[in-house]
Amino acid sequence: MAGQAGGRQLDVLVVGGGVVGLFCAYYLRSSGADVTVIDAGPVGGPQSCSSGNTGFVGTQGATPLAEPGVLSSAMRWLISPRSPLRIKPRLSGELASWLWQFGRRCNEADARACYGVLLEMKRRSLEILTQACRERPSLAATFAAPGMIVAFKTASGFERACRSVPLAIARGVPLRVLSDADLRALEPGVEFDVCGALLNAEGATLRTPEFVVALAEVLREMGVEVIGQARVTGFEVAGGGRAIGRVRTTAGDFAAGEVVIAAGAWSARLARQLGIGLLLQPAKGYTVTVDTPPAAPRLPVLLSEGKVALMPLGGRLRFGGTLELAGLDTSVSRRRVDGITATVRSYLPGLDLTATRQVWSGLRACTPDSLPFIGRCAPHQNLTVACGHGYIGMGLAPVTGRLVAQLIAGEQAEMDLASFRVDRFGSG
Ligand SMILES: Cc1cc2nc3c(=O)[nH]c(=O)nc-3n(C[C@H](O)[C@H](O)[C@H](O)COP(=O)(O)OP(=O)(O)OC[C@H]3O[C@@H](n4cnc5c(N)ncnc54)[C@H](O)[C@@H]3O)c2cc1C
Numbered sequence: 001m002a003g004q005a006g007g008r009q010l011d012v013l014v015v016g017g018g019v020v021g022l023f024c025a026y027y028l029r030s031s032g033a034d035v036t037v038i039d040a041g042p043v044g045g046p047q048s049c050s051s052g053n054t055g056f057v058g059t060q061g062a063t064p065l066a067e068p069g070v071l072s073s074a075m076r077w078l079i080s081p082r083s084p085l086r087i088k089p090r091l092s093g094e095l096a097s098w099l100w101q102f103g104r105r106c107n108e109a110d111a112r113a114c115y116g117v118l119l120e121m122k123r124r125s126l127e128i129l130t131q132a133c134r135e136r137p138s139l140a141a142t143f144a145a146p147g148m149i150v151a152f153k154t155a156s157g158f159e160r161a162c163r164s165v166p167l168a169i170a171r172g173v174p175l176r177v178l179s180d181a182d183l184r185a186l187e188p189g190v191e192f193d194v195c196g197a198l199l200n201a202e203g204a205t206l207r208t209p210e211f212v213v214a215l216a217e218v219l220r221e222m223g224v225e226v227i228g229q230a231r232v233t234g235f236e237v238a239g240g241g242r243a244i245g246r247v248r249t250t251a252g253d254f255a256a257g258e259v260v261i262a263a264g265a266w267s268a269r270l271a272r273q274l275g276i277g278l279l280l281q282p283a284k285g286y287t288v289t290v291d292t293p294p295a296a297p298r299l300p301v302l303l304s305e306g307k308v309a310l311m312p313l314g315g316r317l318r319f320g321g322t323l324e325l326a327g328l329d330t331s332v333s334r335r336r337v338d339g340i341t342a343t344v345r346s347y348l349p350g351l352d353l354t355a356t357r358q359v360w361s362g363l364r365a366c367t368p369d370s371l372p373f374i375g376r377c378a379p380h381q382n383l384t385v386a387c388g389h390g391y392i393g394m395g396l397a398p399v400t401g402r403l404v405a406q407l408i409a410g411e412q413a414e415m416d417l418a419s420f421r422v423d424r425f426g427s428g
Contacts, residue, residue, distance in 0.1 A: 013256035017043040019050040021262035022215045023401025035224045040231035044213040051209035052360035054309040054320045057395040058204035059173045062118040064370035066105035082339030084307040088326035098281045101368035121396045128398035142211040148203020149301045151194045157305045158196035174201040191350035260384045265363035267387035279425045282363040287320030291355035306343035330361045366390045374420035
């Protein structure tokens, strides 16, 4: 690959073939660039966080992790081995800085501002997905937009959610409070043990890993080279330290006019090799996929206080959750998985979840404010970063890809990129 810049054809190397890297490649290729994607594993393989998640997209779930009251819940969760949160005790300056920046953002003003940005990203991404699926049957086969139920176990949780409905509606989210009769009519025969529920009519889902595999195939048809099993091991800096010259990988060296780091939870480790600090923590989560039991919900359901998502997949049912700040470790904790299963049983006591087909763990890349890092990385003139999409990366990736393509082409970006600056925590 040989790179050129400035209005002519660009050659771009995208590091990371998860949903974010693939959408970057999609829009870069659409704008005429010659694009190669490389991934350390097989594209769509279990190492990628995009491969085994619950696939909720659409306008639900744009609330940042850092919000008022979350610190007191976190204190309670940290002492329970089955809770949805764990922080592995360790001496780490990066973890300490991350927690400090997270704590600073647990206030109403920051949470509202981040919600606005995330909602805008999710809305634009849903439009992109809907359009792409109209044009590409292989993508459409993995996408559904049946709406989404948000269920509440506690009266206080439900009341708080009901208070936030007018704000969501004012922002254009089609959310409505369900009566018991509404819920029964939506999900006849399903036994819910909850205090109340909402319906987001825009709730949509992507089936994983099928969506990622289909998107990689679409890219190949568009002329993108997608290379699996090629791990980036280092960079050769050129131009007096102001540009990436070569990218070293286990499959040989690459030279590219532009490099995009979209390596999810591994992005910080790669960026560090270039002297760039990204305040990113890997946050492990699990999904469990079972044969669909009788009387299972037809619609996706978010079990709100339990922080568990439940996703019907035809003959299978997938549920997942948990956020473990334990570094780049993908080992499975049986106790956490049992905790997720117990949460599902507490909201839906009638479900038989014994026919387990698969337990999967994945690493989300989390920033303290839940906004991704999307931007150029000084002093390297040909480096762009796209990572940090946290717990909603499937729902943020499409617009991220378009923003990256606009940035690299030197066009006016469709959203204000200031919110995504890589140095916003003073670490860039
Ligand atoms: C349990 C769970 C449930 C989730 N549910 C949802 C949901 O319902 N909705 C939603 O929107 N999001 C969800 N997410 C989050 C979502 O999965 C992620 O935000 C998203 O997949 C991130 O995509 P990515 O492309 O940034 O990272 P990844 O998919 O992890 O891709 C990064 C890729 O980079 C590659 N890589 C790493 N290092 C190198 C290297 N040195 N060289 C080459 N390649 C490298 C990796 O192999 C990997 O394939 C969930 C996550 C979890 C864990």
